[in-house]
């Protein structure tokens with residue numbers, strides 16, 4: 001059998017974007033979504049394996065933001081000391097498959113694969129993250145909320161590499177929580193998942209960000225609820241403020257994992273618990 005494919009492993013970002021500019025190619029990072037998605041098929045396109053680009057690994061602190069290199073693995077996210085606003089992202093990282101998957105799977109792969117059930121998306125949406133895309137012609141940054149446009153669909157152009165996720169430092173001292181509901185405790189695709197980030201001053205909410213995944217083609221922020229929580233006292237918790245109408249941005253489906261109705265009910269409870277957990281953790 002003749003297979004018209006090539007495999008190239010660049011050593012620098014410059015080399016990688018030059019290869020992507022030279023013609024259509026598939027990007028390979030950890031391969032934990034790439035290979036399962038192939039099923040029985042053989043790769044026929046050129047493959048650019050970016051996993052050797054050390055410059056895209058790790059988390060760094062810049063003047064007004066954190067830079068999470070696109071190739072940072074979930075295990076690296078778990079191990080890196082980070083402020084509490086990242087607790088939700090760390091919890092999500094611990095939920096991505098098992099340890100072997102966390103050792104290989106990257107943040108960029110999770111976002112670019114754009115599964116409605118991607119665990120990395122709600123915590124990063126709740127942190128107002130942006131993605132950085134680099135091609136041979138330049139760099140562009142777009143909010144994560146605009147980057148993923150549908151199930152398995154993003155705004156990435158064929159010659160662009162997701163090099164980093166940028167998180168503003170404005171919510172650095174906020175508490176954050178991630179809660180995932182599945183049919184069993186481990187190694188599970190979620191029925192619903194919620195990330196909440198809550199910043200409190202003098203016992204009142206200064207900022208709240210809530211994102212729900214697995215209940216629409218793209219994870220959604222609950223902006224009406226976020227607005228209503230501003231200035232609310234946290235003394236009796238925040239869960240009581242959540243009403244079914246706050247879930248209006250969600251459009252869950254019936255599937256093998258749960259009915260749409262169950263997903264809505266579960267999401268309501270997860271949002272209530274996540275908000276309470278944020279304020280209980282002080």
Ligand SMILES: Cc1cc2nc3c(=O)[nH]c(=O)nc-3n(C[C@H](O)[C@H](O)[C@H](O)COP(=O)(O)OP(=O)(O)OC[C@H]3O[C@@H](n4cnc5c(N)ncnc54)[C@H](O)[C@@H]3O)c2cc1C
Pocket residue numbers: 026027028029030031032033034035036050070071095096097098101104105106107108109110111112113117118119120156160161162163187188189
């Ligand atoms: C057994 C198993 C369990 C899993 N469990 C979970 C789970 O619980 N939760 C969850 O969210 N995910 C889960 N996953 C999915 C997967 O592990 C994650 O989404 C992971 O983060 C993907 O990263 P990767 O580096 O392996 O991506 P890859 O497989 O290398 O790539 C995924 C996609 O992103 C593109 N891509 C990769 N890197 C870049 C880049 N830098 N720039 C542009 N495009 C890029 C690739 O072309 C491909 O289309 C599981 C997978 C397996 C096999």
